[in-house]
Each structure stands twice: as C-alpha cells, then as structure tokens.
Amino acid sequence: MTESSRRLVLAQRPQGMVDEDVCRMETGPVPEPAEGEAVVRVRWLSIDPTIRTWMDDAPGYLPPIELGAVVRCGALGEVIATRSDRYPLGATVFGMMGWQDHAIVDSGAATAQVIPDGVDPTAALSIFGVTGMTAYFGLLEIGRPQEGDTVVVSGAAGATGSVVGQIAKAKGAGTVVGIAGGPEKCAWIVDELGFDAAIDYKADDVPARLRALCPDGIDVYFDNVGGVILDACLANLALRARVVLCGAISAYNDRGSAHGLTNYTALIARRARMEGFLVLDYVDRFAEGQGEMLGWVLEGKVKHAVHVVEGLADAPDALNLLFTGGNTGKVIVKVDEP
Amino acid sequence: MTESSRRLVLAQRPQGMVDEDVCRMETGPVPEPAEGEAVVRVRWLSIDPTIRTWMDDAPGYLPPIELGAVVRCGALGEVIATRSDRYPLGATVFGMMGWQDHAIVDSGAATAQVIPDGVDPTAALSIFGVTGMTAYFGLLEIGRPQEGDTVVVSGAAGATGSVVGQIAKAKGAGTVVGIAGGPEKCAWIVDELGFDAAIDYKADDVPARLRALCPDGIDVYFDNVGGVILDACLANLALRARVVLCGAISAYNDRGSAHGLTNYTALIARRARMEGFLVLDYVDRFAEGQGEMLGWVLEGKVKHAVHVVEGLADAPDALNLLFTGGNTGKVIVKVDEP
Numbered sequence: 001m002t003e004s005s006r007r008l009v010l011a012q013r014p015q016g017m018v019d020e021d022v023c024r025m026e027t028g029p030v031p032e033p034a035e036g037e038a039v040v041r042v043r044w045l046s047i048d049p050t051i052r053t054w055m056d057d058a059p060g061y062l063p064p065i066e067l068g069a070v071v072r073c074g075a076l077g078e079v080i081a082t083r084s085d086r087y088p089l090g091a092t093v094f095g096m097m098g099w100q101d102h103a104i105v106d107s108g109a110a111t112a113q114v115i116p117d118g119v120d121p122t123a124a125l126s127i128f129g130v131t132g133m134t135a136y137f138g139l140l141e142i143g144r145p146q147e148g149d150t151v152v153v154s155g156a157a158g159a160t161g162s163v164v165g166q167i168a169k170a171k172g173a174g175t176v177v178g179i180a181g182g183p184e185k186c187a188w189i190v191d192e193l194g195f196d197a198a199i200d201y202k203a204d205d206v207p208a209r210l211r212a213l214c215p216d217g218i219d220v221y222f223d224n225v226g227g228v229i230l231d232a233c234l235a236n237l238a239l240r241a242r243v244v245l246c247g248a249i250s251a252y253n254d255r256g257s258a259h260g261l262t263n264y265t266a267l268i269a270r271r272a273r274m275e276g277f278l279v280l281d282y283v284d285r286f287a288e289g290q291g292e293m294l295g296w297v298l299e300g301k302v303k304h305a306v307h308v309v310e311g312l313a314d315a316p317d318a319l320n321l322l323f324t325g326g327n328t329g330k331v332i333v334k335v336d337e338p
Numbered sequence: 339m340t341e342s343s344r345r346l347v348l349a350q351r352p353q354g355m356v357d358e359d360v361c362r363m364e365t366g367p368v369p370e371p372a373e374g375e376a377v378v379r380v381r382w383l384s385i386d387p388t389i390r391t392w393m394d395d396a397p398g399y400l401p402p403i404e405l406g407a408v409v410r411c412g413a414l415g416e417v418i419a420t421r422s423d424r425y426p427l428g429a430t431v432f433g434m435m436g437w438q439d440h441a442i443v444d445s446g447a448a449t450a451q452v453i454p455d456g457v458d459p460t461a462a463l464s465i466f467g468v469t470g471m472t473a474y475f476g477l478l479e480i481g482r483p484q485e486g487d488t489v490v491v492s493g494a495a496g497a498t499g500s501v502v503g504q505i506a507k508a509k510g511a512g513t514v515v516g517i518a519g520g521p522e523k524c525a526w527i528v529d530e531l532g533f534d535a536a537i538d539y540k541a542d543d544v545p546a547r548l549r550a551l552c553p554d555g556i557d558v559y560f561d562n563v564g565g566v567i568l569d570a571c572l573a574n575l576a577l578r579a580r581v582v583l584c585g586a587i588s589a590y591n592d593r594g595s596a597h598g599l600t601n602y603t604a605l606i607a608r609r610a611r612m613e614g615f616l617v618l619d620y621v622d623r624f625a626e627g628q629g630e631m632l633g634w635v636l637e638g639k640v641k642h643a644v645h646v647v648e649g650l651a652d653a654p655d656a657l658n659l660l661f662t663g664g665n666t667g668k669v670i671v672k673v674d675e676p
Contacts, residue, residue: 274605
C-alpha cells in the first residue's frame with residue numbers, strides 16, 4: 001500500500017472551462033477505516049458532463065461542490081481495508097468517490113455498491129453504469145419510441161448518445177439520426193453503430209438536414225446539448241413528439257450567453273412534450289436496464305466505446321473533452337499510482 | 339332579411355398588430371342554401387388569440403387564412419334559411435363561420451353544431467365554449483393539479499386564464515396565483531374570482547414575487563403568454579412540475595424578436611414536463627367538460643366575464659385588445675345590422 005494519497009479539490013469556481021486554477025492537487029496519508037467503513041483504492045473515474053454543473057455555485061439536483069472539497073465523481077475501485085461486512089476486502093465497488101486515490105465508503109448510508117466479479121470495469125462505468133442507464137431509461141421512459149418512429153439524438157458519438165441511438169434501433173425505431181461533430185464521429189455512428197444517418201453540426205446546415213432526413217418530423221428527440229441544436233429540432237417536430245432533456249452541454253460553461261429557445265411555441269401546434277430527466281430517479285430499476293442491455297450486447301445490437309485518459313492529474317482535462325467534443329464514447333480516467 | 343351581407347377578408351398579412359390595411363370589408367348578396375346546407379345569420383364572434391396566428395403565412399395546426407378569404411373565427415348565429423335536416427330554421431348554431439354577416443353551414447362535414455335553447459350566447463362562446471374547454475382540458479389533462487398544489491396562470495384576467503384559476507381552486511389546489519397586467523385586473527381575480535394572489539407583470543418584479551408567493555416552487559404553470567413570464571416561471575418550478583403551453587401571446591405579433599427561453603434547463607434538475615396543448619383534440623369530450631363546468635357555475639365556484647365589442651367592423655380592434663391587454667374576460671363581438 002502506498003503511504004500517501006492524492007486528491008483533487010475545488011480551489012475556485014470555474015468561469016467556463018476547468019483550468020489549473022480551478023482544481024488543486026493535495027497529498028495526505030492514506031485514510032484508515034472506522035467501524036462500519038471501508039477504504040477503497042480508486043482505479044477508474046467516470047467523467048460526466050454533470051460534474052461541471054456541480055462546480056458552479058448554483059442550485060441543482062445535488063448541492064454544489066464546496067470549495068476545498070474533493071471533486072465529486074462516480075468511480076470504481078477496490079476495497080483495500082475494511083471494517084464493514086458490506087464491503088469485503090478485495091471487492092470492486094462503485095460510488096461517488098471523487099477525484100482521489102483513496103475514498104472512505106460507509107455501510108450506513110448506501111454510498112457505494114459492490115460490482116459482481118468479472119465485469120469489465122470500463123463497461124461497468126459506461127454501458128452498464130450511469131451512462132448506459134441514462135440512455136436506457138431516458139429514451140424508453142421519457143421518449144417512449146414506438147415501432148417505426150423517427151428518433152434523433154444529439155451528442156451522438158458521446159457516451160449516452162451513442163447508446164441511445166442503438167437502443168432505439170434495437171427497439172424498432174424506423175429512422176435513427178445522430179447529430180455529432182466532425183466526419184469521423186459521423187462515420188463511426190453510421191458505419192459501426194448502425195445509425196441510419198448522421199448530421200455533422202460543425203459542417204452541415206442542421207435545420208436543412210433535419211428537414212431532409214426527417215420529412216415527417218421527429219417523433220423522439222433525445223437532447224444532450226441544448227441551445228441551437230435543441231432549437232432546430234423543436235422546429236421540426238412531428239405531432240405528439242417527445243423531447244427528452246438529458247443535458248445541456250452547450251449551456252454548462254457559458255450560462256450568461258446561453259442560446260435562448262425561440263421555437264418552443266412549436267410544442268403547442270405539435271401537441272408535443274419536452275421533459276427533463278435525471279437517471280438518479282431510476283436507480284431502483286437499474287437491474288432491469290442492465291439485464292436488457294446485457295442481452296443487446298451479447299446479440300451485438302449495442303456496442304460501446306471508451307476514451308481512456310491516463311492519470312488522476314489529467315481528470316480536469318478529461319472533463320473538458322466533453323465540452324470540446326474531443327472524445328468518442330465514454331470518457332474514463334484510469335487512476336495512476338501516486 | 340337584409341338584402342346585403344358584409345364580410346371582412348384578409349387583404350394582406352399583418353406585420354404586428356392588425357390595422358385597417360390587413361382586413362377589407364366587402365359587401366355582397368345574402369347567400370342561398372344549396373341542398374344539405376343552411377344559411378346562418380352570424381350574431382356573436384368569439385375573439386381568440388389564435389386568429390392572429392392564422393393570419394400569418396406560417397405552418398400551424400390549421401392552414402393560414404388565404405388572402406382574399408373571410409377571416410376565420412368561431413361564431414354563434416341563427417339559421418335563417420335551410421335545406422338541411424341537421425340545421426332547422428331558427429336554431430342557434432356554433433361553428434367556424436368567420437367575420438361576416440352570413441355564413442353557409444353544411445351538414446355533410448360537421449362544420450357547425452346546434453346549441454341547446456336557453457343558453458346565454460355569451461356563456462356559450464366563453465365558459466361553455468372553446469375558451470372554457472381550453473381551460474378545463476388544458477389544466478386537468480396536461481397540468482393534472484393535485485390536492486394542495488401551487489398553480490400559477492398567466493393571462494389570468496383573460497378568457498382562459500380566469501377560468502383556469504377558478505377550476506384549480508374548485509379541484510383543491512393549495513395556492514393559485516394569477517399573473518395579469520394592472521391593479522384592476524389583479525384586484526378582480528383575487529376579490530371576485532377567488533385567486534389567492536396576483537402578480538402585476540406591469541409593475542411587479544415577477545421573478546421575486548413568484549419566489550415569495552410560491553416558496554416551494556410551482557407545481558403547475560398554465561402559460562398563455564410565453565416569453566419572459568414563461569421563462570421566469572421555469573426558474574421557479576417544483577420537482578415534477580407540469581408546464582401547460584396553451585398560447586404564446588407575447589410571440590404572436592413579433593416572431594422575429596421573440597424572447598428566447600434560457601431557463602429551460604431547469605426542466606432537467608426539476609424532472610419537469612412542458613407540454614403543448616390544443617383544445618381541438620378534446621372536442622369529443624366537450625360534453626363532459628361542459629357538464630362539470632355547469633355544476634361549478636351553479637355552485638358559484640366559477641364565474642366568468644365578457645368584454646363585448648359592438649359591430650362587425652370593429653372585429654380587428656377587438657382582436658388587438660387581446661395583445662394590448664385591453665380586455666378583462668372573454669372578448670366577443672356583437673355583430674350589428676349591415
């Protein structure tokens with residue numbers, strides 16, 4: 001066991017992207033477990049856009065990260081010391097363990113869950129983790145695609161969007177269109193993942209392409225980005241369309257000048273529904289989603305990609321990738337040795 | 339019977355408010371019914387914001403009014419000549435008869451419905467008509483208020499909004515707040531209609547008043563106006579709130595510079611739903627709504643007000659009242675003699 005343990009704490013609230021002034025690396029002793037606790041050696045960090053929202057001093061679905069506190073983050077690790085029956089030595093656990101080498105987990109509150117042996121850790125954090133479950137429950141419970149529907153998803157080469165499109169196809173959607181940035185990502189979602197078409201928002205006229213690819217309108221739009229792309233989709237909805245608001249990456253770094261939606265009145269004429277969604281509300285049903293997902297993975301209907309960043313110190317850069325579009329698939333940090 | 343009949347036709351598409359260049363008065367002979375038709379002497383016009391949207395050359399839930407065609411409008415009148423068993427002589431009928439003295443109704447397509455004898459024509463056009471049914475089905479089917487909920491409605495002194503607030507109280511809402519323009523309207527909805535509180539959007543700080551009056555957030559927001567007021571309500575939603583989009587008066591005359599919604603991301607953290615609604619989808623259930631409404635009217639739980647404008651030639655001015663806030667309650671034109 002190492003003698004020291006690193007942690008990245010929030011030094012100041014970011015203006016825009018996360019830079020070196022925002023996070024400060026601290027080093028201290030490896031913690032010891034109290035009665036009912038275990039110490040986890042953190043191995044893999046799940047890098048999700050929502051982390052950026054927790055860094056702002058703004059009300060949200062969870063409290064902001066306090067200044068000086070470790071950056072909150074879902075992570076996977078291994079129990080290295082334990083005084084808890086719930087977390088046996090050597091077990092793999094998932095929890096909100098944060099950007100650090102070692103975390104205390106507590107059996108009193110359900111702060112971490114034990115992952116069965118043999119699950120690939122990157123799959124546990126992506127397709128079978130919060131990301132995959134966001135795609136599964138957001139699409140099926142809020143979007144409710146019907147056989148033959150036209151489904152559009154933005155952030156389509158990202159961790160959630162790439163899975164949304166594949167689930168839509170697996171469930172019998174008629175046309176699945178992904179919106180992504182750049183020709184490589186667009187080729188990947190069509191050629192590798194089986195989307196019917198892609199729109200490159202960096203090069204294409206998005207409204208014109210939406211009209212061409214969805215001539216009868218969009219039945220389900222799964223939104224990961226907000227802003228101008230959401231607005232363009234609102235202008236092209238089918239009757240009784242469902243818009244799933246999962247994230248608004250375009251607004252997270254730039255709240256002041258975020259694009260305001262002007263096409264929301266289309267919801268009236270189309271009798272359409274736009275609904276926000278947080279996967280936390282479906283934690284009790286994860287086993288159901290993970291089971292169906294496993295079936296699709298085994299049938300080859302759902303594939304996933306991970307983008308691994310090496311080293312705890314690079315976690316802020318890994319987070320920024322989500323906003324610059326530098327990733328394809330799920331961004332995961334592999335925590336190095338201190 | 340008069341020898342001549344007037345009609346107001348759409349002469350050009352409006353830019354903003356409807357002025358004398360937009361509508362042209364034409365005069366012609368009183369029409370004769372063909373087999374299966376009846377001729378109706380139009381007596382009362384239902385003036386609704388949606389008429390303004392039909393004047394634009396833009397796709398909507400109904401086609402735009404064609405240039406040179408009579409302005410489309412719901413109206414009530416009396417059958418003065420008939421060759422249809424469906425429309426007996428002397429019957430009172432409601433239908434999309436338009437801004438004119440006489441209209442042909444046709445028993446082939448269900449273009450008009452016979453109104454039972456003894457119904458006050460202004461009540462038939464307001465509380466028991468499309469306006470009242472919009473309030474009823476929009477609030478109950480889309481907003482779904484629960485006992486104790488906090489319900490906010492904009493356009494609260496208007497035809498629909500005034501009824502929405504009263505239905506909410508009748509159904510057991512905890513707090514009902516109306517947003518209206520000016521101290522008279524605000525006093526009227528509280529003192530006469532039984533709203534719990536009013537916000538004067540012309541004088542008050544709307545976001546601050548919403549926070550003060552709805553400390554636990556808004557459970558149901560019934561939106562008649564769109565724009566900045568909708569945006570302010572989005573910033574103050576309760577968990578699992580429902581936003582009913584019924585109209586967006588603020589945007590109808592000024593599409594180019596309409597306020598863009600920036601607080602839509604609150605729908606995510608609040609797991610809230612924003613849904614558009616058209617009363618046309620509920621025509622088959624009007625009898626159910628009219629029955630329950632009649633009960634509330636007889637119990638004194640729902641009151642209504644009408645703002646009568648005299649004379650067919652003033653129909654454009656009557657329409658403009660809806661956008662300047664010059665009315666309290668339902669605007670109806672009493673058609674004069676030609």
